[in-house]
Amino acid sequence: MAAASLSAQEIFKEDTVRLLNEVIVKAYASDRPLLEVPATIGVVRDLELNRFGNTSILPAVNMVPGVRMEERSPGSYRFSIRGSSLRSPFGVRNVKFYWNGLPLTDGGGNTYLNLIDFNSVGSMEIVKGPGASLYGAGTGGVVLLQSPKSSRALNYSALAGSYGLFRIQGGGSVVSTKIFQMDTRLGFQQSDGYRQQTKMNRLMAQIDLRGSLSKQSFLSATMFSTQLYYETPGGLTQAQYDNDPRQARPPTATLPGATDQKAAVHNKTTYAGISFEHEWNEKWSTRAGLFGSVTGFKNPTIRNYEKRDEQNWGGRMDTHYKFDKQSWKGKITFGAEYQHFYSPVTVYDNVLGTAGNVQTDDILRSQLFLGFAQVELDLPKNFYLTLGGSGNLINYKFLRTSLSPEVRQERNFDPVVSPRIALLKKISTALSVYGSVSSGFSPPSLAEVRPSTGAFNNSLNAERGVSYEVGVKGKIFNQLEANLALYDFRLKETIVIQRDASGADYFINAGATSQRGVELMLAWSPQLSTGRTSALRVWTSYTYNYYRFKDYVNDGKDYSGNAVTGVAPTILVGGADVRFLKSFYFNLTGNYTDRLPLNDANTDYASDFFLLGTRAGYKLDNKIPLEFFLGVDNALDQRYSLGNDLNAVGGRYYNPAAGRNFYVGIIARLITRPDY
Secondary structure (H helix, E strand, C coil), X not given: CHHHHCCHHHHHHHHHCCCHHHCEECHHHCCEEXXXXXXXXXXXXXXXXXXXXXXXXXXXXXXXXXXXXXXXXXXXXXXXXXXXXXXXXXXXXXXXXEECCEECCCCCCCECHHHCCHHHCCEEEEEECCCHHHHCCCCCEEEEXXXXXXXXXXXXXXXXXXXXXXXXXXXXXXXXCCCEEEEEEEEEEEECCCCXXXXXXXXXXXXXXXXXXXXXXXXXXXXXXXXXXXXXXXXXXXXHHHHCCCCCCCCCCCCCCCCCCCCEEEEEEEEEEEEEEEECCCCEEEEEEEEEEEEEEEEECCCCEEEEEEEEEEEEXXXXXXXXXXXXXXXXXXXXXXXXXXXXXXXXXXECCEEEEEEEEEEEEEEXXXXXXXXXXXXXXXXXXXXXXXXXXXXXXXXXXXXXXXXXXXXXXXXXXXXXXXXXXXEECCEEEEXXXXXXXXXXXXXXHCCCCCCCXXXXXCEEEEEEEEEEEEEECCCEEEEEEEEEEEEECCEEEEECCCCCEEEEXXXXXXEEEEEEEEEECCCCCCCCEEEEEEEEEEEEEEEXXXXXXXXXXXXXXXXXXXXXXXXXXXXXXXXXXXXXXXXXXXXXXXXXXXXXXXXXXECCEEEEEEEEEEEECCCCCEEEEEEEECCCCCCCECCCCCCCHHHCCECECCCCEEEEEXXXXXXXXXXX
């Protein structure tokens, strides 16, 4: 994975001279410069990924305005785009992920993002807002993950840090010819964690293949297998948080504590996909892929012990037709996607970390079908028009075998058509303005219709909404990169999380929400003359969220007009990257997050916080290029909670994050001889 393991100096040099309109994106099947795509897309590249500690994509993701990634404990992630974490007690919901062009989000609506090793991600494209016109269900957005680009290089790295952090990885190109490439990667990471009951370890092996069958035909395959274990400490009350933020959730009069119950997640997953691409002629091309995954999942919690075996498989195909008229040209894309999901779920009593008597024994199934079409038109006077839409069919089935007679339930969601129209005007070669109107829907995931309370909620409705958006993106004076987006998203049947007296999760529809926001990204890269400082980049991202409940009444209480739970009004992230004396580099990052409401009533708030982090490194050029680096996160030793438990009974909202922590690492890159 040469791209991800290049030294920060090389990456910095490349990106400071790269124009924004040269960044080619795949979102909305465009395969064209970002400046010509009428959508708000956050692109996370090598520059962003490799300026932190090389253990998690989280800090790079949080550089993107409107996007928030949280870590409740090592390995336990949440990922939200424009406030979609409202539905996520943990994990990823309402955001659809693709891995090398194939769905990573399973047919139950869940994404195990924590399975992916840091060095397995070469780039990310984050589509903000409804992407249903091409990607199906999900009002939160879409994320396209790509493996690192293949190159004739092998890379090895090691890292150690505070709280028992240790990481080692290796891999890259093992075969590279004109017609065949094979990359392999292996990564291992472990941590003791900041709090009690927060140990984590992950081992991921990956292989990527690509071969040319002819001048017009290409075959690619991707596979990874991950063994993941992480402990879950549970939320703390304000008093517990203030007294000892490193403790796990203690026992109560009715429930044992997280340490007593050995609360943790064990996940063993293997994912594989294969894709075939064929160019029929200059106008027609097709890409078809098949994918599947199997997961063994064990989750002892404070309340019970859950075991799941999951099987997920499906396919996606899209066909493209390009046409060119005298004064305009365009492309038509159409295709379909199908997913099938099957999972037996057995819940036991948790007897101090071991499975006891059976509480429930269920079988969950789902089928998802998506048909889509899109027209892109390159019009005269540098106008670009996109028209798209999709039709979606979703079916859930539930069988409880632990009762006699067995209980069967089924939910067929009404067919949904989701259109999108977007128009972009390219003002110059480096500046564009655009606007769009897009419709989206998001049915409850299987984990929401059958939550941790164990009851199947057949009345939970799908979210539906319309997003109106305008924006400008490009470069000013050839040195200042700017992206500005303003949006108004009107969502109906909003799904929100609630918790019962025992702490179990369940979900309800909360009427409507009004979600309005401003997102700004600025990056200044001045042209420097030769000297000690050879490159400089100063950047900032700003997010403003004005999110309010509309017509929301729950248990006789009217929350209409309240701020939407779990969404910070203001987030400001900024930093500077400098390269000097050719071999040294220094990165500085600051992150301010405003206080946010922890419950629907807006009576409890998480405090605001400011995080400061740095990374410095040195590259040694010799026969085996080496890079040495060290850094510090949370340099000001702020006390904060990243990943709060919303609407928690008893006020157990807080999952304290680590205090000041350090890391040091080394990267070696070997250039292999070409095979041709």
